[in-house]
Amino acid sequence: MFTGIIQAIGHLQHSQPRSGDVRLTVHTGELPLAGVALGDSIAVNGVCLTAVALTGAGFSADVSRETLALTTLGSLSIGNRVNLEPALTLATPLGGHLVSGHVDGVGTVRERHADARSWRLRIEAPAELARYIAPKGSICVDGTSLTVNQVDGAAFELNIVPHTAAHTIIGAYQVGTRVNLEVDLIARYLERLLLGEQAAVSAMPSALTREFLQQHGFK
The missing domain is CATH 2.40.30.20 (Elongation Factor Tu (Ef-tu); domain 3)
Incomplete structure (x- = not known):
């Protein structure tokens, strides 16, 4: 989880294709890495990535085909600047709002x-x-x-x-x-909750419609 409060601006240092997906290396600029360990999450332009290598001045992360297709990470060029935020802790002030790092x-x-x-x-x-x-x-x-x-x-x-x-x-x-x-997370989950038991029916449409709500008693 994140807060949406950017901690530093970094830049894309390297992009390495790997069997259909990509490993990105990000130079993290002024973002402190002293407390970052392998496996920790860092949001890059709002995308939650897992650090698989630490380079001293940054980190590397594997980016799946799904993430490349649904975000702008696949179109980044070497040197492009990126927003960075480490995962929040229980001591992190929640100055923004709860952010999952899962781009919609x-x-x-x-x-x-x-x-x-x-x-x-x-x-x-x-x-x-x-x-x-x-x-x-x-x-x-x-x-x-x-x-x-x-x-x-x-x-x-x-x-x-x-x-x-x-x-x-x-x-x-x-x-x-x-x-x-x-x-917003609340809006995303509220839609799912309104489906009630119908959420378990695989033939249900992926989104609520006015017609569906009226059929189920919502005015």
């Missing part, structure tokens, strides 16, 4: 403009994630815990304060930038 989909930055000292971003999410995104709710963008300002269909708006812009890769976003998205 990839969104695209559609607009960016200045708003006083902040930046306003408009990001378009995959259509299947729209139902999980609510005004003033939480969303994780490339590992960063952010508050949704407004929602318009599958698009949502964010306000990026100067500190966030300076201490994460969000400050370098441009129109067209693809970003990893993780929706």
Whole structure:
């Protein structure tokens, strides 16, 4: 688990194809590694990765085909900067919100403009994630815990304060930038709970619909 509070910016140092998947080596910059051991989790642009080797200045992690397909990690180039956060502990202040490091989909930055000292971003999410995104709710963008300002269909708006812009890769976003998205855990589990016993039926649709809710007594 993570908090969505980025601890450092690193960069991709090496990418090695391995029998269909990839081993990435990340230079962790100012992220302290003294307490990191093999097998520990580190979020890279919001993706929970397991450290399989420690290099002194960073770590290596294996990235499965599933992760490559559903996140932006497969499109990283050597030198690309990445947001980093080590797994939280019981002593970690929960300054953001609970983040699992399991990316739900990839969104695209559609607009960016200045708003006083902040930046306003408009990001378009995959259509299947729209139902999980609510005004003033939480969303994780490339590992960063952010508050949704407004929602318009599958698009949502964010306000990026100067500190966030300076201490994460969000400050370098441009129109067209693809970003990893993780929706709020509560919304994800609430949908599953509403299915009740029907959740065990394999023929059930993967998402709740208005028709399904009406058939089961929800108005």
